[in-house]
Structures are given as C-alpha cells and as structure tokens.
Amino acid sequence: MWKKRKSKEDAMNVVFMGTPEFAVPTLEKLTQFHHVAAAVTQPDKQKGRGKKLSFPPVKEAALKHGIPVLQPAKARDEQFIEDLEQLAPDVIVVVAYGQILPERILNIPKYGCINVHGSLLPKYRGAGPIQWAVLNGEKETGITTMYMEKGLDTGDMIDKAVIPLDQKETSGTLHDKLMELGADLLLETLEKLENGTAVRTKQNDNESSYAPMLSKEMGEIEFTKSAAEIEQWVRGLNPWPSAYTELGGKTLKIWDADIVSYDGDERPGTIIEVTKKQMIVACGQDALALNEIQLSGKKRMSVQAFLAGSRVDTGTVLGE
Structure with missing residues (x-):
C-alpha cells in the first residue's frame, strides 16, 4: 500500500512519542516509510527486587533502529521543548506516551501533533479505552487518528478503522489487534496530511x-x-489486573469462564456443581462455569488440571 521514499528529502521528518508495547508497531512502520528524527518516551523505571533499570518498549525499539531517544521527566521541561524545536519535525506522532503535551509542543510541527487512539472516538476517551470496550460488552471498536489539542482526547478526528470483538475477546487479544491496526491507519493518515486530503471531523462531546x-x-x-x-469482567481484566475471588482463604484468579443458564436459589458465589472440567458458580443471574484459574502460589491452569490435584466440594462459597 505504501512505497518506501526515494530519498531522505522525500520522507517526512517525524518525531515519535510513545512508551508501552502498544506504540511499538507504529514506530516500526514509521521507520520503513519516513525519517524518524527522535523517539520520545518516559524515563526508565526500576523493576523487580534488584531495582534494575528497565527500558520502556519504545526505547528498546528505537535503539534497535539507531533512533535518538529523549526521556524528559516532564514534557514541559524547557530544554526538552527547545530540543524538539531544533529537530523541526513535519509531524509529531503520539501513541500512548503518558503525558499531557503543552500547547507550545502542539504548535511545533507543520502538520500538527497526531495521536493514534485505541477507540472509536468520541467514545472511550482516556487511558483505558481497550479494556473498557471489553468490560462494557461492545460489539466493535477500533482506532482513531486525530489532531491533538489541550483537552483529553478531544481533538478533531481524521481517520477511523473498525474491528469487531470476538466472543472470547480479552483486553490482551484486543490490544494486540489494535496496535497493528493503529500502525497501518497512521500511515494512511500521514499520506493524507502530505497530499492535503485529510478531513477534520469535530467530535460530538454529547456522545x-x-x-x-x-x-x-x-x-x-x-x-x-x-x-x-x-x-x-473476566475478559476485560485479562491480562491485568485480572478478575479474582477467594477459595479457602487464598486468592483465586479466574482467567476464562462461560455463562451457564441457572434459575436456582443458591447464594451467589456458591459452587453448585463440580465436573471433570469445570466448577460452576451461582451468580445474581445465571451461573458461571470456570474453565481456567490460578490459585495463589500456583501456576495458571485449566480447572481440569486443578481438580486433578485439589478437591473442591459443591456448596463451597467463593469470596469468603
């Protein structure tokens, strides 16, 4: 769909701003079709018991491609803004960067600051659009590219790409689909910006x-x-922070479950049936058949594997 540029002069001069894994495919695609002058990401963080410094995924990807990396503590830092001005980008691409950009930065690039957002705006503005699409049982979601402004995800929209949610969609599987979709959509948007065909569509705040x-x-x-x-909820909180309850005084994470028809009057949370492969739990309406779980101190496993080494009786109440 897109052709590599004939020369560096023919490519857009791009500054990329992003931090997590979700932003990496977009950066990777940009390096193939444009000149990425710098990658801006959050500062390194200490992780684990040894407090070892860990690089953000965007930094790792940028270093792999020999792209200079900037990591300001705050996007408002004067020296950082001056560095951006010196780079003179045609466009600044922002994907899950994690900081609000001051107006001075928004005004630097010729084509503006373009954000790749993981929802069909104006729905799901904010930090958790992917998870909430699953948590709320949406049938479809997608990616929106938009011009950034001072508000939180309120800028004029440019392009959208829509995908359906599978019946067993989790936040993790949807995250992986959208990060690839966003990379492709961003290239379409940049092409329109270059040839003057990008159309600005205002968001309806009422929606x-x-x-x-x-x-x-x-x-x-x-x-x-x-x-x-x-x-x-189980799917929307997978992989983080995960849905959980208690079994025998220990935390029990639930990774996969099915809805089962049930019109009995057992107290919600009561295990009403134990089969070879499932534990079935009464809910406020119907019941939940647990397929994959993880008891504190143990590995994630199927209920069948769990029951092979542990006994759980009907009548046991989860959450106590």
Missing part, C-alpha cells in the same frame, strides 16, 4: 465517554452481578 485507568481493586468479583457481567 463522549471516559475510560479511566484500571486498578487492582476492580478485579474483585461480586457474584451478586449477573454471570454475563462477570464473564465480561
């Missing part, structure tokens, strides 16, 4: 919704909710 970051506390399952709601 907007906010997608906040997830927290570990959100993972605790309330079995008084319907099995359908809980099953969406």
Whole structure:
C-alpha cells in the first residue's frame, strides 16, 4: 500500500512519542516509510527486587533502529521543548506516551501533533479505552487518528478503522489487534496530511465517554452481578489486573469462564456443581462455569488440571 521514499528529502521528518508495547508497531512502520528524527518516551523505571533499570518498549525499539531517544521527566521541561524545536519535525506522532503535551509542543510541527487512539472516538476517551470496550460488552471498536489539542482526547478526528470483538475477546487479544491496526491507519493518515486530503471531523462531546485507568481493586468479583457481567469482567481484566475471588482463604484468579443458564436459589458465589472440567458458580443471574484459574502460589491452569490435584466440594462459597 505504501512505497518506501526515494530519498531522505522525500520522507517526512517525524518525531515519535510513545512508551508501552502498544506504540511499538507504529514506530516500526514509521521507520520503513519516513525519517524518524527522535523517539520520545518516559524515563526508565526500576523493576523487580534488584531495582534494575528497565527500558520502556519504545526505547528498546528505537535503539534497535539507531533512533535518538529523549526521556524528559516532564514534557514541559524547557530544554526538552527547545530540543524538539531544533529537530523541526513535519509531524509529531503520539501513541500512548503518558503525558499531557503543552500547547507550545502542539504548535511545533507543520502538520500538527497526531495521536493514534485505541477507540472509536468520541467514545472511550482516556487511558483505558481497550479494556473498557471489553468490560462494557461492545460489539466493535477500533482506532482513531486525530489532531491533538489541550483537552483529553478531544481533538478533531481524521481517520477511523473498525474491528469487531470476538466472543472470547480479552483486553490482551484486543490490544494486540489494535496496535497493528493503529500502525497501518497512521500511515494512511500521514499520506493524507502530505497530499492535503485529510478531513477534520469535530467530535460530538454529547456522545463522549471516559475510560479511566484500571486498578487492582476492580478485579474483585461480586457474584451478586449477573454471570454475563462477570464473564465480561473476566475478559476485560485479562491480562491485568485480572478478575479474582477467594477459595479457602487464598486468592483465586479466574482467567476464562462461560455463562451457564441457572434459575436456582443458591447464594451467589456458591459452587453448585463440580465436573471433570469445570466448577460452576451461582451468580445474581445465571451461573458461571470456570474453565481456567490460578490459585495463589500456583501456576495458571485449566480447572481440569486443578481438580486433578485439589478437591473442591459443591456448596463451597467463593469470596469468603
């Protein structure tokens, strides 16, 4: 679809801003078709017991391609802004960078600052658009490219790409699909910016919704909710922070489950049936058949494998 540039003079001069794995495919695609003058990412972080410094995924990708890396503590730092001005980018591409950009930066590039956002705006503005699409049971979602402005994901939209959510879609599988889709859509958008065919579409604020970051506390399952709601929650919190309850005083993470029809009157959270492959738990409406779990201190495994080494009786109440 896109051809490599005949020369460096023919390529756009791009500054890329991003931090997590989600941003890497877009950076990789940019290096094939444009000149990436610098990659801007968050500072390195200490991880693990040894407090070893860990590079953000974007930094690792940039260094692999010999791209200069900038890691300002704050995007408002005067020296950093001056460095960006010296680079004189045609466009600044932003993918999950993690900081609000001051207006002075937004005004630097000729074509503006273009954001690749993981939802169909104006729905799901904010830090957790991918997860909330799954948590809320959306049938489809996608990627939006837009001009950045001072508001949070409120800028004029340029392009959209839509994909359906599979029945067993998790936040993890959707994340991987959208990061590849975003890379391709960004190249389309840049082509339109260059040839003057990009169309600005204002967002309808009345149709907007906010997608906040997830927290570990959100993972605790309330079995008084319907099995359908809980099953969406299990998928939406996979891989992080994961949906969990308690079994025998230990944390039990639930990684995969199915909805089962049930019209009994057992207390929500009660295990009403144990088969060779599943544990079935009563919910506020219907029941949840657990397929894949992880008890604290053990590996993630199928319920069948778990039951081969552990006994769980019907009547056991989860969450106590």
